[in-house]
Amino acid sequence: MTEIWEVFALKYAERNSRTRNDSFLLDDNHNTPHEMDYYLWLLKSPTRTILVDTGYDTAEGIARDRPVEIEPADLLKRFGVAPDTIDTVIITHLHYDHAGSLPAFTAATFHLQEQEMTYATGPCMCHDTLRQPFSGEHVVEMVRRLFDGRVQFHNGSSTIAPGVEVHLIGGHSRGLQCVRVNTRRGWIVLASDASHYYENFLRQKPFPIVVDLEDMLTGFNRLESLAESKNHIIPGHDPLVRQYYPSEHGDNSVFRLDIEPSISV
Ligand SMILES: [Zn+2]
Numbered sequence: 403m404t405e406i407w408e409v410f411a412l413k414y415a416e417r418n419s420r421t422r423n424d425s426f427l428l429d430d431n432h433n434t435p436h437e438m439d440y441y442l443w444l445l446k447s448p449t450r451t452i453l454v455d456t457g458y459d460t461a462e463g464i465a466r467d468r469p470v471e472i473e474p475a476d477l478l479k480r481f482g483v484a485p486d487t488i489d490t491v492i493i494t495h496l497h498y499d500h501a502g503s504l505p506a507f508t509a510a511t512f513h514l515q516e517q518e519m520t521y522a523t524g525p526c527m528c529h530d531t532l533r534q535p536f537s538g539e540h541v542v543e544m545v546r547r548l549f550d551g552r553v554q555f556h557n558g559s560s561t562i563a564p565g566v567e568v569h570l571i572g573g574h575s576r577g578l579q580c581v582r583v584n585t586r587r588g589w590i591v592l593a594s595d596a597s598h599y600y601e602n603f604l605r606q607k608p609f610p611i612v613v614d615l616e617d618m619l620t621g622f623n624r625l626e627s628l629a630e631s632k633n634h635i636i637p638g639h640d641p642l643v644r645q646y647y648p649s650e651h652g653d654n655s656v657f658r659l660d661i662e663p664s665i666s667v
């Protein structure tokens with residue numbers, strides 16, 4: 403028996419001092435400004451709450467000169483969810499903006515692709531370029547959770563709960579996974595960084611942070627095959643999500659994704 407989930411995007415930061423060069427490989431308009439949002443996602447069924455990614459905190463934001471608007475843990479509290487009550491956290495990948503603040507989730511089991519942990523703790527991290535999107539502290543915190551018996555690894559596709567699946571995509575990070583969720587409008591796919599923007603998957607335009615370009619391009623097609631339609635794919639960092647989906651109870655940081663978008667992509 404599958405369940406029907408409500409799905410929320412929680413925006414905790416944005417960064418506007420970037421250009422299209424930072425978002426698309428080989429873009430013609432590379433100097434045009436291009437903004438980025440930072441989100442985590444919350445899934446709610448009548449009986450369960452699942453968090454997808456944990457964002458980054460104030461200290462990480464200061465270190466990278468990318469301040470948060472609100473700490474992800476505080477945003478969850480404002481939304482009525484205490485971080486220490488969440489028992490299931492899916493980490494799409496271990497990049498700094500998806501896997502911070504792990505100690506706040508004291509009751510959680512973390513669901514991660516085996517390949518992501520192997521990648522983030524292996525010889526590829528000898529290279530500055532490949533290491534840059536990771537925080538060593540975040541990876542160490544995940545290793546601590548592993549030794550506390552609170553990490554569950556997946557290898558490809560898995561069901562986390564009835565109506566919630568993870569699927570290995572890779573490309574942008576070796577063990578990047580997307581999340582497929584059954585909602586009242588059908589199966590939607592939280593792409594996370596398998597497609598930062600709508601434009602990445604709609605125009606098949608690779609994002610410049612990439613480990614395996616072929617996997618990234620194949621991943622765009624995989625998102626489409628997993629989702630009910632293109633309108634059911636939610637990119638991981640696109641400010642358009644805030645235009646296409648309604649805010650919840652007037653909170654301009656929380657957006658409802660299980661409702662049809664206002665436009666067709
Ligand atoms: Zn990433």
Ligand SMILES: [Zn+2]
Pocket residue numbers: 497499500595638639
């Ligand atoms: Zn990201």
